[in-house]
Amino acid sequence: MLHLEKLLCIAALLMATAAFAQTYDLPILFIDSKQKCLDFYTFEKIPATIKVLDGKTNNVADSSKGIQYDIGIKVRGFNSAAFPKPNYTIEFHDSTGKDINVSLLGLPPSDDWVLHGPYLDKSMIRNSFAHWLFRQTGRYSPRTKFFDLYINGVYRGVYELTERIKRGKYRVNVSKLKKTDIEGEELTGGYIWEFDYIIDRHGAGLPSYNPADFQTSDGVNVVLRYPKKEKITKEQEEYLKNYLNNLEALVKDGKNGNGYENYVDVASTVDYILHQELTNHADAYVYNFFMYKPKDRTDEHGNKTVGKTTLGPPWDFELAFKNSFKPDSGNNDKKDTNSTIGFQNTSSWIIENNNNNINVSTGLGSYTLAGWLIEMWRDSVFQIEVSKRWAELRSGVWHTKTIDAYLDSMKTYLTSAAERNFKRWPNLGKASGTNDEDLEPMKYCDTNRPQKARMIMGGYNADTWEGEFEHVRNKTKERMKLIDELLGFKEPEKTVVFEPIIHEPDWQAEMGDTSKAHIHSDNISRLSPTNYFVVNGNRIEVQTDIGGTFAIVDLNGAVLYRTHIKTGTTTLQVPRNARNKHWIATLNGKMMNR
Numbered sequence: 001m002l003h004l005e006k007l008l009c010i011a012a013l014l015m016a017t018a019a020f021a022q023t024y025d026l027p028i029l030f031i032d033s034k035q036k037c038l039d040f041y042t043f044e045k046i047p048a049t050i051k052v053l054d055g056k057t058n059n060v061a062d063s064s065k066g067i068q069y070d071i072g073i074k075v076r077g078f079n080s081a082a083f084p085k086p087n088y089t090i091e092f093h094d095s096t097g098k099d100i101n102v103s104l105l106g107l108p109p110s111d112d113w114v115l116h117g118p119y120l121d122k123s124m125i126r127n128s129f130a131h132w133l134f135r136q137t138g139r140y141s142p143r144t145k146f147f148d149l150y151i152n153g154v155y156r157g158v159y160e161l162t163e164r165i166k167r168g169k170y171r172v173n174v175s176k177l178k179k180t181d182i183e184g185e186e187l188t189g190g191y192i193w194e195f196d197y198i199i200d201r202h203g204a205g206l207p208s209y210n211p212a213d214f215q216t217s218d219g220v221n222v223v224l225r226y227p228k229k230e231k232i233t234k235e236q237e238e239y240l241k242n243y244l245n246n247l248e249a250l251v252k253d254g255k256n257g258n259g260y261e262n263y264v265d266v267a268s269t270v271d272y273i274l275h276q277e278l279t280n281h282a283d284a285y286v287y288n289f290f291m292y293k294p295k296d297r298t299d300e301h302g303n304k305t306v307g308k309t310t311l312g313p314p315w316d317f318e319l320a321f322k323n324s325f326k327p328d329s330g331n332n333d334k335k336d337t338n339s340t341i342g343f344q345n346t347s348s349w350i351i352e353n354n355n356n357n358i359n360v361s362t363g364l365g366s367y368t369l370a371g372w373l374i375e376m377w378r379d380s381v382f383q384i385e386v387s388k389r390w391a392e393l394r395s396g397v398w399h400t401k402t403i404d405a406y407l408d409s410m411k412t413y414l415t416s417a418a419e420r421n422f423k424r425w426p427n428l429g430k431a432s433g434t435n436d437e438d439l440e441p442m443k444y445c446d447t448n449r450p451q452k453a454r455m456i457m458g459g460y461n462a463d464t465w466e467g468e469f470e471h472v473r474n475k476t477k478e479r480m481k482l483i484d485e486l487l488g489f490k491e492p493e494k495t496v497v498f499e500p501i502i503h504e505p506d507w508q509a510e511m512g513d514t515s516k517a518h519i520h521s522d523n524i525s526r527l528s529p530t531n532y533f534v535v536n537g538n539r540i541e542v543q544t545d546i547g548g549t550f551a552i553v554d555l556n557g558a559v560l561y562r563t564h565i566k567t568g569t570t571t572l573q574v575p576r577n578a579r580n581k582h583w584i585a586t587l588n589g590k591m592m593n594r
Contacts, residue, residue: 045072138593189295257375
């Protein structure tokens with residue numbers, strides 16, 4: 001018997017040694033919670049440390065060589081907080097506890113980040129893929145990086161570092177609102193807010209999650225993201241509330257929403273809706289629905305630019321791409337028939353499925369849909385813009401070949417990581433949800449704490465990671481085909497353009513040299529705010545800080561016009577052969593944004 005116990009101890013030691021010597025192809029983050037519990041009941045950030053290994057390959061044995069920072073950390077989310085592999089929010093601190101900005105895994109610096117742990121999303125790609133798709137339109141969406149996570153010496157699987165949606169030069173670059181900005185144009189922006197559920201956790205003895213900071217006249221729940229409720233002045237909050245109420249008034253008393261273009265940035269709304277529809281987002285237009293408003297500006301010549309409500313950035317896609325739905329007899333997908341989450345419309349537009357401007361109570365909470373958005377969608381002029389933009393995107397940056405190239409590269413990149421992750425979390429081929437068992441529970445936590453009732457979530461369970469990954473690809477193509485049919489569009493054989501012009505900030509240089517800080521606040525509707533074009537009648541005004549070959553191409557890739565332009569502003573005439581055609585503007589072979 002003693003001999004057997006000795007053999008078992010040796011085997012365990014060998015396994016531990018092998019894990020300790022493991023070399024990973026992703027960065028590794030090591031978090032030490034300083035012997036404090038880090039679970040669903042960790043309501044406030046607790047002090048901890050994080051070490052970062054970010055080489056071409058990384059070995060667990062080299063953890064002492066990682067760059068160490070002080071952080072605050074807590075579990076984030078509502079239902080997802082009760083997953084055995086939850087998400088976390090981290091905040092970087094200096095030695096005095098003050099927030100500091102840190103560039104993490106090569107992303108632009110920030111003081112706080114999200115560590116997203118794909119659990120229901122067994123493809124592990126949904127969030128990164130969705131954010132990439134939105135950036136392909138030329139608009140900002142949170143950047144992401146995959147890594148392996150250890151907490152208190154225990155492997156927690158593959159995670160995804162994600163930028164938080166917040167005001168900042170490299171994120172949502174609206175103007176900073178000061179306490180003294182309480183009148184005139186300075187009061188008009190910038191604001192970032194979210195339409196959301198009101199979710200009550202008090203029944204479980206927990207603090208409320210995302211309580212509404214105020215409600216509009218229609219009862220829409222508004223959560224302030226910038227400025228936060230505790231920092232916004234009375235005048236600023238009243239301004240934003242009145243602004244949204246005036247927008248809602250466009251669809252009251254028999255009105256049909258005429259004038260929405262004076263309040264809402266139409267181009268951003270088109271891109272946002274098409275993105276929600278393509279990703280088949282389970283929470284579209286209801287939950288995690290972010291918007292922002294830049295300041296109004298009057299230049300030295302008296303010309304006024306109105307800062308309009310801009311939809312986005314998008315957020316939270318674990319239940320998108322057909323990972324969540326109500327089971328029905330007409331669907332042959334492998335699914336869990338007890339799935340309780342998801343209302344995706346698989347045969348038409350989600351926005352038409354959510355077409356009632358009424359208050360709705362659900363098991364999660366209550367919400368009210370935005371009536372002005374529904375009326376915008378119904379407007380014939382808006383529908384023309386939807387069809388035109390879909391054709392542009394599908395001819396290039398959302399072309400099937402472009403999407404396949406991205407997914408192929410990510411599949412290769414994540415293959416080894418997926419193998420590690422599903423050894424740690426063996427939930428392939430079966431339903432998953434809250435309070436699933438963790439074979440290696442979090443250290444320093446009381447396992448006898450009361451638990452949330454188990455909720456099965458997600459509707460597709462392949463037996464392999466590859467099956468999960470290809471499910472996302474297949475459902476994306478099915479959704480594209482459906483929208484093609486709904487809009488009467490036929491995808492061209494060749495891809496016109498593969499990517500938009502994206503500003504890649506050199507924050508190391510810009511932080512030390514203000515002359516290089518050329519991104520102007522409130523010019524934030526594009527990923528490249530210094531490269532765009534404006535059409536006025538038959539005139540095109542092109543703004544660029546890189547210059548090069550400017551071209552107009554049709555949806556089949558035929559060049560209708562080409563010229564060389566210098567940096568700065570260039571005014572051109574729309575060529576006659578392009579005036580009655582649908583075309584895409586490119587600079588050095590990349591798509592420019594209007």
